[in-house]
Amino acid sequence: MSLEGMRGKVGILGFGMSKFGPDLSRQDYTHYAAVAYTKALKNSGISPDDIENVVYGHYNPLFRGQIMGDIYVNETIGMELMPTLRVAAGGATGAAAIDAGVTYALSGRADIVLVLGFEKCSDTYNFESGEGISEALKAISFSADTVWEESLGFTAASSYAHTVNAFIAEHEGHPDDEEASIIAVNHHNNALLIPEAHCYGQEEYTVEKVMASPMISSPFRRGHNCQISEGAAALILITEQKAKEMGVADRVVWITGIGCSTDTGMVGLRPTISEYRCGTIAMHRAYKTAGIKNPQKELGTVEIHDPFAHVVYMAIMEVGICETWQETSRLIRDGFFARDGRLPMNLSGGLIGLGHPVGATNIAQAGWLFLQLTGQAGASQVDFSDKRKTAALKGMGGPGDCYCYGIVMQY
Amino acid sequence: MALSVKAAREIAKRNNIAAELILKAAAVEISGGARKDDVLRVPFRIGITLNRSMAHASYFFREIRDNGIFYGGKCPACSHVLFPPVRPVCLRCIRKGELVEYEPLKIGTEVEGTVVAVSKLVRGTSKDLGKGVRYPCLVKVDGADNAHWQFVLPTENREPEVGARVKSVLADQEDRTGEVGDFSFRLM
Numbered sequence: 001m002s003l004e005g006m007r008g009k010v011g012i013l014g015f016g017m018s019k020f021g022p023d024l025s026r027q028d029y030t031h032y033a034a035v036a037y038t039k040a041l042k043n044s045g046i047s048p049d050d051i052e053n054v055v056y057g058h059y060n061p062l063f064r065g066q067i068m069g070d071i072y073v074n075e076t077i078g079m080e081l082m083p084t085l086r087v088a089a090g091g092a093t094g095a096a097a098i099d100a101g102v103t104y105a106l107s108g109r110a111d112i113v114l115v116l117g118f119e120k121c122s123d124t125y126n127f128e129s130g131e132g133i134s135e136a137l138k139a140i141s142f143s144a145d146t147v148w149e150e151s152l153g154f155t156a157a158s159s160y161a162h163t164v165n166a167f168i169a170e171h172e173g174h175p176d177d178e179e180a181s182i183i184a185v186n187h188h189n190n191a192l193l194i195p196e197a198h199c200y201g202q203e204e205y206t207v208e209k210v211m212a213s214p215m216i217s218s219p220f221r222r223g224h225n226c227q228i229s230e231g232a233a234a235l236i237l238i239t240e241q242k243a244k245e246m247g248v249a250d251r252v253v254w255i256t257g258i259g260c261s262t263d264t265g266m267v268g269l270r271p272t273i274s275e276y277r278c279g280t281i282a283m284h285r286a287y288k289t290a291g292i293k294n295p296q297k298e299l300g301t302v303e304i305h306d307p308f309a310h311v312v313y314m315a316i317m318e319v320g321i322c323e324t325w326q327e328t329s330r331l332i333r334d335g336f337f338a339r340d341g342r343l344p345m346n347l348s349g350g351l352i353g354l355g356h357p358v359g360a361t362n363i364a365q366a367g368w369l370f371l372q373l374t375g376q377a378g379a380s381q382v383d384f385s386d387k388r389k390t391a392a393l394k395g396m397g398g399p400g401d402c403y404c405y406g407i408v409m410q411y
Numbered sequence: 412m413a414l415s416v417k418a419a420r421e422i423a424k425r426n427n428i429a430a431e432l433i434l435k436a437a438a439v440e441i442s443g444g445a446r447k448d449d450v451l452r453v454p455f456r457i458g459i460t461l462n463r464s465m466a467h468a469s470y471f472f473r474e475i476r477d478n479g480i481f482y483g484g485k486c487p488a489c490s491h492v493l494f495p496p497v498r499p500v501c502l503r504c505i506r507k508g509e510l511v512e513y514e515p516l517k518i519g520t521e522v523e524g525t526v527v528a529v530s531k532l533v534r535g536t537s538k539d540l541g542k543g544v545r546y547p548c549l550v551k552v553d554g555a556d557n558a559h560w561q562f563v564l565p566t567e568n569r570e571p572e573v574g575a576r577v578k579s580v581l582a583d584q585e586d587r588t589g590e591v592g593d594f595s596f597r598l599m
Contacts, residue, residue, distance in 0.1 A: 025452070026444035035443075065457050127454060147465065148497050149560045151590055158547040161530030169573055192422055204422070218531035266497060268549050268558035273528045379428055 003256055003289050005106025008240025011252035012409065013112075014044020015367030020198045020231035020355035022122065029069060029120040030076035033232040036360070037077045037116055040234035043376075045248065046112060051236075053110035054079050056086040057097030057117030059358035059397075062139035063230075064120040073118060083110075090143055091305060091351075091397020093117065094233070094362030095405035099258050101237050111242035117360035118232035136228050144399045145266055156307065157217035157225075159400055162267055164219065164310045166274035171325040175313035177219065179332050181210035183309040183345075184224050184352055186338050191349025193380040194368075198227040198355025224309040229355030233364035253370045256390075257292065257408035259285025267400040276396065278404040279318035283394060286406030287320065292390070295320040299343060300387035301372060303365040305396045306350040319394055319406070344382055347372055362395035366407065369393060373411035465589070467499035470515050475594060476587040481522045481579065483555060484513030492516060494524075494555035495591070503556075523599070524552035526563060526575045546571045550596055564597040571598060 003009065016039025018024070018032035027035075041048065056070035066072075070086040085104075089096035094117045101115040124135035137155055144154040168174065175183075188205040191197035210223030243249040261278035264270055270277070292298050304315045313328060321343065322328040331337065337345035348354045348368035351361060369391040371377040373384070389411040396404045423430035445451075465472050474480045484496030488511045491503040501511040528549035548571050549558040563571040564580065571577070577596040587593040 024444075025450050026446070028444075031444055062457070065455055123455070125452075145497070147463075147468065148495065148591055152547070152560065152562065152592055153545075154547075154560070155532070158530040158532055162528035162547075162549055165530060166528045166573070193428075215533040218533055266557075266560070267528070268551075268560060269497075269502065273549060273558070379423075 002291075003102070003106065003258065005239070006108030007105070007111060007242065009254045009256070010102045010105040010237055010239055011243070011254035012235050012366065012370045013046070013238040013243065013248060013252050014040045014042075014236035015234070015370050016040030016043055017196050017233040017360070017364050017367060018231045019196050020229045020357055020360070020364070022198065022227070022229060024230050025122050029064065029118055029230070029232070030073050032230075033073040033116060033118040034077050036118070036232035036234040037114065040114070040236050044236040046236060048078060050112045051079070051082070051114045053101070053104045053113045054082050054084045055097045055101040055104065055113060055115045056084065057088075057093040057115070057359040057363060058086055059088050059090060059093045059119060060121075060139055060143075062142060063136065064123050069118070069120070073116065077116075079114075088359075089397060089403040089405075090399070091307060091356070091358055091401075092362060092395040092403040092405050093359045093397065094364070094366070095393065095395025095407060096260075096403065097359070097363060098235065098255075098366055098407060099260060099405055101235070102255055102258060105237050105239050111239045113237040115235045115237060115363060116232065117234070117357075117363040119230055119357035119359045121228060121230045121357070133228060149266065149399070154399075155217070157220055159267065160308050160311060161217050161220065163273055163276065163400070164308070164314070167314055168219065168310075170274045174325045174329050175310050177211055177221075178207060179313060179329055180219070180224050180309040181207045181221075182332055183306070183312045183337070184210050187306055187309070187346045187350040187352040188223075189353070190339060190347050190380065191353025194349055194354060196231075197349050197353055198229045199349065199353045219310060220308045224352075226307045226351030227355040229357040231355065231357040231360055233360040233367055235363055235367055235370070251374065253373050253409050253411045255407060256410050257286035257288070257290025257406070259283060259287070259289065259406040261285070261404050263400065263402045263404075265399040265402045270400075276314065276318060276401050276404065278402065279315060279394065279396060282404040283319045283392070283406035286392070286408050290408035290410070292392075292408060295392065296322070296343065298388060299390055299392050300384055301344050301347060301369065301382070301391045303346055303348060303369055303391070303393045304350065305362065305394055306346060306352050307356070309352065312345070315394055319392060339382060347377070347380055347382060358397070362393065362405070365395075366393055366409070369409060373409070467512070468496055471496055472589045472593070475581070476589040479520055479581050479584070481518040481520070481594075483516040483518055483552070485516040486511055487514050492555050493557050494518070494522065494552040495559060497557070522552050522579045524550045524555070524577055524596070526571050526573055526577060527551045527558050529571050529573060531570070548596070550577055561591075562595045564595060566598050569598055
């Protein structure tokens with residue numbers, strides 16, 4: 001099995017993103033989507049007329065009170081009459097949009113595809129309490145089954161905590177508070193090197209600081225959590241044949257594997273609660289397509305969906321980097337996944353540091369893999385001279401993390 | 412947020428990169444749009460009122476609200492049991508392509524079960540979501556093939572934990588609304 005279509009392989013030619021932040025209210029969402037789009041255009045070197053298809057990633061219309069905001073982004077960036085598609089898959093919306101864009105290109109329907117993810121969330125506000133985050137969390141809670149779970153006060157944190165706590169109970173207390181904090185420190189501090197990151201300009205995390213931060217939903221402390229962000233990110237995808245015709249094939253990071261799996265949204269309907277089955281299945285489908293047999297040795301860097309640091313620990317096993325919790329704990333403590341480690345993780349900062357404007361998140365993570373592999377990552381750049389230029393992305397989301405996408409790319 | 416020159420130098424030193432790169436990056440901020448002090452915000456409420464049908468589960472909610480009696484759903488073909496009856500058709504039979512509706516399974520005025528997953532919501536992230544400690548759990552009711560998301564009330568000395576036995580608690584009759592919040596669980 002290989003990921004080749006009518007016009008050969010498909011890869012990433014360009015990337016751009018807006019600032020990710022808690023409040024971009026100076027700009028309408030159409031505005032920062034346009035910023036990401038034009039930056040991706042410039043980065044790729046193509047013109048708007050080269051684009052033949054657009055896929056939008058946008059998760060939650062309740063954030064803005066605007067259904068189908070993709071239409072208004074589409075007309076803002078001059079793409080009217082273009083074939084377009086909007087996808088939504090909870091936190092994995094960006095990865096789903098990449099999947100759809102790659103599929104369009106593989107099918108032969110388009111040689112160059114724009115994948116543009118965006119999210120607006122700072123409009124959520126409760127005038128009585130004077131708070132915004134609670135309204136954003138409420139908007140997210142409507143992803144849960146509204147008859148059986150949302151109406152009880154469902155939150156993403158409690159949903160994740162069910163699975164994480166069950167995992168911890170089965171793995172002798174791991175990840176423990178310190179291991180999760182090491183992960184959070186790595187990701188947050190990586191984002192301090194990226195000016196567009198939500199956490200850019202903030203103080204560095206230390207393990208001690210994270211472990212001293214308040215508990216939100218056990219075992220998650222505030223320092224273990226992702227950010228609630230808004231912003232936009234864009235990728236330019238291109239087929240192999242078109243890249244050769246344009247003489248840009250040497251700049252393309254090829255997407256060599258994609259896998260997807262969707263589990264039940266209600267965790268209580270699953271046969272096991274202590275794992276994300278869909279994560280393991282999606283990643284192994286991606287590896288099978290890409291021909292990856294030993295992820296720990298064959299990958300040079302990874303981007304993991306990290307809404308909570310503990311989920312990353314589980315993902316390290318799901319994505320096949322470690323087979324046992326003992327090895328996972330050892331590698332985390334030994335700095336294997338740190339910036340200067342053998343397999344640096346979430347150099348983008350991930351959801352914890354870069355931020356989580358849902359529809360744009362996985363697109364930005366893929367974009368930073370592209371920048372790292374092609375040596376365009378600026379202050380964030382790591383040295384790949386002793387690493388393979390092969391990377392993997394794991395995106396996940398939805399109630400109970402029911403959606404999971406694995407993406408493998410190679411330069 | 413602007414980064415001080417001192418902070419940029421410290422970050423650069425720790426990461427063994429040129430401070431100029433950090434300072435250059437620090438200059439990148441949101442450009443365009445309204446001036447920060449000129450952003451106008453206006454209240455907006457999505458004023459849609461729903462009159463929700465509980466459809467196949469109407470009997471479940473009505474019986475709890477009006478009579479304090481719990482029902483599950485049982486497949487007449489394969490005996491698969493759901494508590495509560497969250498889906499209308501048998502989740503086991505549909506995998507074989509068979510459409511079989513669950514039938515009401517009367518349990519009684521209380522149900523017992525086992526906690527299979529716990530989360531401890533230590534503090535609300537805002538006053539709007541409530542403060543204090545709450546325990547959203549997954550509870551597998553005896554005889555059911557699924558687990559149910561529901562709050563479990565602690566006792567003075569015990570917190571809910573995996574494996575704990577629990578019993579249903581009905582809301583006061585006048586407070587029942589025909590929704591899933593009409594009951595919860597408490598530790599036995």
